[in-house]
Amino acid sequence: MRRPKAAVVSGGTCGIGRALVEALVDDGYRVGFSGRVRERVEAVVTSVASRHPHRIVGITGDASLPGHATALITAVRETFPAWASVYVLCAGHGLPGTLTGSDPARWEALVHLNLLGAMHQMRECAALFGQMPEGVRDLVVIGSTVGRTLSDANPVYGATKVALHSLVEALRRERCATGMRVSLIEPGFVVSGFQVSAGYDPEWFAGIEREQGPLLRPEDIARVVRFIVQQPPHVHIDDVRVRPTRQRV
Numbered sequence: 669m670r671r672p673k674a675a676v677v678s679g680g681t682c683g684i685g686r687a688l689v690e691a692l693v694d695d696g697y698r699v700g701f702s703g704r705v706r707e708r709v710e711a712v713v714t715s716v717a718s719r720h721p722h723r724i725v726g727i728t729g730d731a732s733l734p735g736h737a738t739a740l741i742t743a744v745r746e747t748f749p750a751w752a753s754v755y756v757l758c759a760g761h762g763l764p765g766t767l768t769g770s771d772p773a774r775w776e777a778l779v780h781l782n783l784l785g786a787m788h789q790m791r792e793c794a795a796l797f798g799q800m801p802e803g804v805r806d807l808v809v810i811g812s813t814v815g816r817t818l819s820d821a822n823p824v825y826g827a828t829k830v831a832l833h834s835l836v837e838a839l840r841r842e843r844c845a846t847g848m849r850v851s852l853i854e855p856g857f858v859v860s861g862f863q864v865s866a867g868y869d870p871e872w873f874a875g876i877e878r879e880q881g882p883l884l885r886p887e888d889i890a891r892v893v894r895f896i897v898q899q900p901p902h903v904h905i906d907d908v909r910v911r912p913t914r915q916r917v
């Protein structure tokens with residue numbers, strides 16, 4: 669019997685991850701996703717399952733801790749059962765402010781999620797993809813434009829993305845010969861839960877939207893990820909920067 673195609677999204681209860689969960693399910697994938705809050709995870713499962721029963725599984729867990737990717741991929745294997753050939757590393761947080769202006773009490777959690785947690789997910793994903801039957805495997809990592817171009821508004825957050833970007837390319841080089849595609853997406857301003865959870869000043873963000881909007885929506889990023897994973901096995905779109913048309917930097 670042919671096994672269904674399957675995908676995983678870390679941080680899928682809101683924003684870009686949520687849009688990706690919806691898009692991948694619509695494309696026929698069985699999808700596993702995560703979030704920290706049980707009620708939010710259950711709400712996404714209920715909503716998606718009302719359109720596509722038996723295609724979604726959600727786990728409650730912390731993506732900043734080791735074992736997160738393994739738990740997600742295992743949940744998909746046990747539920748459907750299928751090997752996830754797509755892993756989208758989406759869970760991440762922002763932090764407003766500079767080195768001297770941001771809240772140092774929040775640095776550790778930021779680095780734990782955006783960098784250390786991402787490193788564990790990438791490592792575990794590479795190991796599990798290595799055990800999969802032959803075929804193309806995609807690890808898509810959501811970085812940021814601030815990982816490429818210094819942001820005056822949030823360079824501490826940006827530093828986590830600079831480091832993440834370099835690890836994406838390093839893992840791509842290490843694993844490309846095995847057929848694993850490791851891709852980086854660098855979004856500019858996306859209107860999502862990100863601004864509130866990071867604690868960005870709403871007036872500052874409204875000003876950005878007035879000057880440089882319309883800003884991106886999570887669906888705009890989901891469409892790009894979808895395009896990347898749909899490429900034939902010998903084609904790898906490995907790095908995409910997506911900015912609102914009117915975003916200057």
Ligand SMILES: NC(=O)c1ccc[n+]([C@@H]2O[C@H](COP(=O)([O-])OP(=O)(O)OC[C@H]3O[C@@H](n4cnc5c(N)ncnc54)[C@H](OP(=O)(O)O)[C@@H]3O)[C@@H](O)[C@H]2O)c1
Nearest residue numbers: 679680681682683684703704730731760812858860861862
């Ligand atoms: N929005 C932007 O302008 C923008 C621009 C460039 C890059 N990005 C990047 O895009 C990614 C997604 O951001 P977004 O805009 O979609 O933000 P969002 O709307 O706040 O969504 C973040 C998602 O991650 C989950 N999450 C947060 N911490 C988690 C943890 N420790 N463990 C598991 N899940 C966790 C959240 O779920 P719970 O809160 O339910 O746990 C939520 O589902 C991030 O990596 C971000 O850095 C965003």
